[in-house]
Amino acid sequence: MKxxxxxxxxxxxxxxxVAAAPDKPVGVAVLAEKMGVSQTYLSKMLTKLVKAGLIQSxxxxxxxxxxxxxxxxxxxxxxxxxxxxxxxxxxxxxxxGSECLVQQVVVEAEQQLExxxxxxxxxxxxxxxxxx
Amino acid sequence: MKxxxxxxxxxxxxxxxVAAAPDKPVGVAVLAEKMGVSQTYLSKMLTKLVKAGLIQSxxxxxxxxxxxxxxxxxxxxxxxxxxxxxxxxxxxxxxxGSECLVQQVVVEAEQQLExxxxxxxxxxxxxxxxxx
DNA sequence: GACAATGTACTCGGATAAAATCTGTCCGAGTTTTGAGGG
DNA sequence: CCCTCAAAACTCGGACAGATTTTATCCGAGTACATTGTC
Numbered sequence: 001m002k003x004x005x006x007x008x009x010x011x012x013x014x015x016x017x018v019a020a021a022p023d024k025p026v027g028v029a030v031l032a033e034k035m036g037v038s039q040t041y042l043s044k045m046l047t048k049l050v051k052a053g054l055i056q057s058x059x060x061x062x063x064x065x066x067x068x069x070x071x072x073x074x075x076x077x078x079x080x081x082x083x084x085x086x087x088x089x090x091x092x093x094x095x096x097g098s099e100c101l102v103q104q105v106v107v108e109a110e111q112q113l114e115x116x117x118x119x120x121x122x123x124x125x126x127x128x129x130x131x132x
Numbered sequence: 133m134k135x136x137x138x139x140x141x142x143x144x145x146x147x148x149x150v151a152a153a154p155d156k157p158v159g160v161a162v163l164a165e166k167m168g169v170s171q172t173y174l175s176k177m178l179t180k181l182v183k184a185g186l187i188q189s190x191x192x193x194x195x196x197x198x199x200x201x202x203x204x205x206x207x208x209x210x211x212x213x214x215x216x217x218x219x220x221x222x223x224x225x226x227x228x229g230s231e232c233l234v235q236q237v238v239v240e241a242e243q244q245l246e247x248x249x250x251x252x253x254x255x256x257x258x259x260x261x262x263x264x
Numbered sequence: 265g266a267c268a269a270t271g272t273a274c275t276c277g278g279a280t281a282a283a284a285t286c287t288g289t290c291c292g293a294g295t296t297t298t299g300a301g302g303g
Numbered sequence: 304c305c306c307t308c309a310a311a312a313c314t315c316g317g318a319c320a321g322a323t324t325t326t327a328t329c330c331g332a333g334t335a336c337a338t339t340g341t342c
Contacts, residue, residue, distance in 0.1 A: 001135050001212075003222050003238070004286065011234045012226060027313070035226055041288050047315070060296025061312040076237060080133075089134050094144060094167055101257050102143045105208060106135070109252075113245045120241075125233050136325065159274070173327050179276070192335025193273045 007083045009037055010045045011122075014079055017055065017067050018126040025064030045083060052082030077117040139215045141169055142177045143254075146211055149187065149199050150258040157196030177215060184214035209249040 013031050020026065028046065032039040046065050049055045054074055056066050090106040145163050152158065160178065164171040178197050181187045186206055188198050222238040 001133055001139075001216050001221055002219070003133050005225055006286075007133075008222070008225055008234070012224075015234065025313095029313090037226075038288060040290080043314075044288090044316095050315095057314060058296090059294075059314045062297065063295080063313045065314090076241075084133050087134070090140070091134075092144075093137055093140055094169075101261055102140070102147065105252050105257060106249075109208075109245055109248045112248055113241055116241045116244055117237075120237050125237060129233055138325080157274095161274090170327065172329075175275075176277095176327090182276095189275060190335090191275045191333080194336070195274045195334085197275090 001089065003080070003084065006045050007080055009035065009042055010049060010079050010083045011076065013042065013046065013065075014049070014054070014074065014122050015126055015129065017065065018071060018074075018122050019129055023066065025058040025062070025066040027064040030064070048082050049079070052078070054078060054082060072121065072123045074122045075118045076120045076122065077114055079122070080117065133221065135212070135216065138177050139212055141167065141174055142181060142211050142215045143208065145174065145178065145197075146181070146186070146206065146254050147258055147261065149197065150203060150206075150254050151261055155198065157190040157194070157198040159196040162196070180214050181211070184210070186210060186214060204253065204255045206254045207250045208252045208254065209246055211254070212249065 012035055016031060016034060017026060028039050028043045031046075032042045035042070046055065046057070050057050050065070054068065054071075056068055058064055058066055088107060089110050090103055092100040092103040094100065144167055148163060148166060149158060160171050160175045163178075164174045167174070178187065178189070182189050182197070186200065186203075188200055190196055190198055220239060221242050222235055224232040224235040226232065
């Protein structure tokens, strides 16, 4: 069980957007070069972030991707959910009468994890990055 | 990001072993039928559990899989690690000077998750299962 | 009745393969800015 | 100077493809117990 590289890319892209320019749109080409990653693949991740409502896309010349107004509230969990989906990380495939104890334990663990990641804001980490 | 079905199978198999027979070996066929799962695939998971030292295999007639002595200490995390491996769930693929803030956050979250799952013992859940 | 040979019930582990997912590329279509040309 | 039209710079999104992982299946080999057969 691993987070995909796509999540990695998306988190870093968000971090860059928050740290760099809250208002001016940044093109995929710039982001991709900054991160050393393929443009076309990165754009897929950004599209997902747009659909999740975390950023906005500005088309046309001088276009690119821009943060939405409420960017300060965006958490790691938001980005992860946008990329990986919101499905539970555990789904019991057996049919032992409605309730599965194994599932209960793992889901409880997952909720704890999500609470932690939901409290970690991208903006906070970005500030720490600037300070260094 | 999801735990694989293999983990699901392994956890349930362990639960069954703990709940049923601490001393007598249980054959794959019995376990597989109990869980409604292919024998051959399940045996692969059990092999991993053996290699991880969580259970023992007894070959020959009346053979099967049996718990090791210290079965009361086995946690969910032990089983998960045996099946999924112990690699971190996040590995930053960028090369921005040794330390990655994104990675730090996610790894911290992971450690919390592992602590939770490490404290959940299979035996405890098995008892709850019997009680119902 | 004892002991060896054979059969049977198991696990073990490698080879194989179908299906899903991840990662990435390519390209055409739409959209906005920039720039050039003609009146 | 102004308006129009074309070019350029972007994102958007679908189609495609290679690599990897997951989820299996099959089968031969090895091992322990049970049974049979022979002396």
